[in-house]
Amino acid sequence: MEKIELHTKSRPSTVYCGEGAFAQATEFLRGKDIFVVTDSNVFKLYESFLKEHLPQARICVVPAGERNKNRSTLFRILDAMIDARLHRSSVVVAFGGGVVGDMGGFAAALYMRGTRLVQIPTTLLAQVDSSVGGKTAIDYRKVKNVLGAFYQPEYVFCDPYFLKTLPRREIKCGLGEIIKTAALDKALADKVLQYKDRLEDLSVLRDMVADCVRFKARIVEQDETESSGVRKCLNLGHTTGHALELLFGRRSHGEYVLIGMWLESFIAQEKGVCTAEHAEWVRRLVSLAEPKIPRFQNAERGVSFALLDKKNSQKGSVSVLLSSGKGEYAEAELSESEYCGYLMRLNRTGSAEKKR
Numbered sequence: 001m002e003k004i005e006l007h008t009k010s011r012p013s014t015v016y017c018g019e020g021a022f023a024q025a026t027e028f029l030r031g032k033d034i035f036v037v038t039d040s041n042v043f044k045l046y047e048s049f050l051k052e053h054l055p056q057a058r059i060c061v062v063p064a065g066e067r068n069k070n071r072s073t074l075f076r077i078l079d080a081m082i083d084a085r086l087h088r089s090s091v092v093v094a095f096g097g098g099v100v101g102d103m104g105g106f107a108a109a110l111y112m113r114g115t116r117l118v119q120i121p122t123t124l125l126a127q128v129d130s131s132v133g134g135k136t137a138i139d140y141r142k143v144k145n146v147l148g149a150f151y152q153p154e155y156v157f158c159d160p161y162f163l164k165t166l167p168r169r170e171i172k173c174g175l176g177e178i179i180k181t182a183a184l185d186k187a188l189a190d191k192v193l194q195y196k197d198r199l200e201d202l203s204v205l206r207d208m209v210a211d212c213v214r215f216k217a218r219i220v221e222q223d224e225t226e227s228s229g230v231r232k233c234l235n236l237g238h239t240t241g242h243a244l245e246l247l248f249g250r251r252s253h254g255e256y257v258l259i260g261m262w263l264e265s266f267i268a269q270e271k272g273v274c275t276a277e278h279a280e281w282v283r284r285l286v287s288l289a290e291p292k293i294p295r296f297q298n299a300e301r302g303v304s305f306a307l308l309d310k311k312n313s314q315k316g317s318v319s320v321l322l323s324s325g326k327g328e329y330a331e332a333e334l335s336e337s338e339y340c341g342y343l344m345r346l347n348r349t350g351s352a353e354k355k356r
């Protein structure tokens with residue numbers, strides 16, 4: 001098990017990664033007033049496990065899925081927290097994927113202006129990315145993560161035990177964020193390429209969790225609230241990824257991020273932000289996960305979602321983050337019609353076929 005410390009201005013955070021992390025969590029939580037937030041799927045799988053290991057916990061179960069990452073579920077959690085008479089030293093435990101982590105974390109940030117927070121991520125995506133770094137949010141009025149707070153958890157416990165029950169599509173989803181990190185971190189990219197034929201094998205992926213957490217921790221330490229620009233690099237592929245997520249809803253966050261990176265590598269190349277070799281290298285990494293590029297009739301609707309993205313700085317334009325190579329990146333503002341032209345290109349691409 002690896003222990004990774006994250007020092008930010010607001011609050012230090014400690015992340016445990018590896019076998020035994022959950023045992024560490026039970027040790028920390030023993031004797032504390034605990035309020036667990038989880039979702040209906042996770043509860044079905046882990047109800048008896050939770051009751052056995054955290055017998056004193058009050059458990060709030062919310063409906064699973066991104067479409068429930070909204071105002072009404074958030075208030076359901078807050079109501080349950082009030083009914084449970086939580087106090088500021090009670091510990092909110094977000095036990096689930098990124099949706100539960102983002103919403104449970106936001107509820108913890110709001111309740112009495114902040115109660116204690118622990119993240120126990122149960123999806124690969126949440127372990128490699130969303131549980132670390134303190135971003136919490138809900139979606140509102142068709143804008144992803146538009147209401148939220150930066151709120152660091154005291155502890156994050158990433159235990160591979162929970163990954164065994166993940167369906168294949170959720171493993172691919174987590175692989176998406178691993179590949180995004182690899183596009184920013186050469187050492188991880190080398191590892192991904194070394195294991196390119198075994199990228200759906202959990203024994204390989206679970207070993208990359210600590211690599212991703214270490215990388216993200218160093219970025220977040222430099223720019224906790226995404227104000228200096230350093231943290232923005234973690235949004236690679238996300239402008240298009242979020243627009244597709246809102247447009248299609250049914251596929252996974254990580255897969256859409258990969259498709260975003262794929263499309264935005266062409267933008268970077270054509271804008272002269274990176275060399276053709278670097279763009280090709282990004283596409284090669286993306287293609288290792290074989291994301292299926294969706295076909296759509298209405299690119300304008302995709303553009304309308306991208307126009308609402310909170311990263312945009314000018315009305316009527318779409319801001320995309322482009323990898324320029326050597327761990328650096330640039331931002332470009334595209335007009336509505338220019339971005340629409342790129343989105344249309346996805347329809348012509350068909351698939352990100354595997355290139356080895």
Ligand code: NAD
Pocket residue numbers: 039040041042045064065066069096097098099100102122123124125126129130131132133134135136145162163164165166167170173252253254
């Ligand atoms: P999710 O939370 O919806 O989980 C995916 C599915 O897996 C759900 O159906 C869930 O019930 C199920 N599940 C969870 N754990 C399981 C387990 N151990 N076994 C079987 N099934 C399990 O989605 P996600 O992919 O984990 O997270 C996506 C969310 O994370 C998005 O809302 C995205 O915006 C957010 N996100 C946040 C950050 C951040 O920094 N805060 C970063 C990346 C993504």
Ligand code: GLY
Pocket residue numbers: 129130132133135231234235
């Ligand atoms: N997932 C992007 C971030 O945490 O900044």
